[in-house]
Amino acid sequence: MNQLCPRFEKAMVLLSTRWVGLILFELLKGAKRFSEMEADLPISGRLLSDRLKLLEKEGIVERNIYSEFPVRIEYTLSEKGKALEPVIKDIQHWAEEYISAEEIADNERE
Amino acid sequence: MNQLCPRFEKAMVLLSTRWVGLILFELLKGAKRFSEMEADLPISGRLLSDRLKLLEKEGIVERNIYSEFPVRIEYTLSEKGKALEPVIKDIQHWAEEYISAEEIADNERE
């Protein structure tokens, strides 16, 4: 039935989980707090929470708690997460070269 | 609200549409017919049809009709589609390095 390499398929399904790519892009810029990401990304808090939990479970994102007042929690990429940088960079390059301004305008009209 | 580059965001949303990555992977190996892809991929014909239409609309996939008996229709990648090869290759490399055998086993148990 299925002719695909299971490692690749697993990676592909994980990376094509909605918003995962955008979250990785955010975190490649450095440590981020929940509320910062919530402001930057076009998704609800509930979804962001779900995705961060998924990425933590997969060993891609680390959750660091700082017991200050008020408590500060920062999300960072693990080594496994940082290793995805080339993927994100490639997508950026592709987007710059092949996504036209008209396509963006089309999207906003929808 | 949103701090992301719109080109990148558009690319990311497109590429993280479910099964798009696996379809691109299939087509990077060469021209494919509908039924071949349907057999290789873990998705229904209806979804495959939807995704191919999306990718055609986005200028990533080309649909070539050969009027033989029975009719043969082949899908290939456009230049824009082929330019995504580095993305797919990077994901393959990452998967080989970071997706463990245990994770695969976990998935199959679900």
Add this chain to the structure above:
DNA sequence: ATATTAAGATTACTTTTCGTAACTAATGAA
């Protein structure tokens, strides 16, 4: 005690997505 703050859980609800199964269209063979 009460107010404040960050993080995120919960609830209630709407919307979108996906799978199944049946159907269409074109073409040529029997």
Add this chain to the structure above:
DNA sequence: TTCATTAGTTACGAAAAGTAATCTTAATAT
């Protein structure tokens, strides 16, 4: 004419994913 083959399309209902608004928790300042 009726069947076979490829490549889809359509209708429908179930399941999943999404949102917004409202709680909860824990720590500290007043």
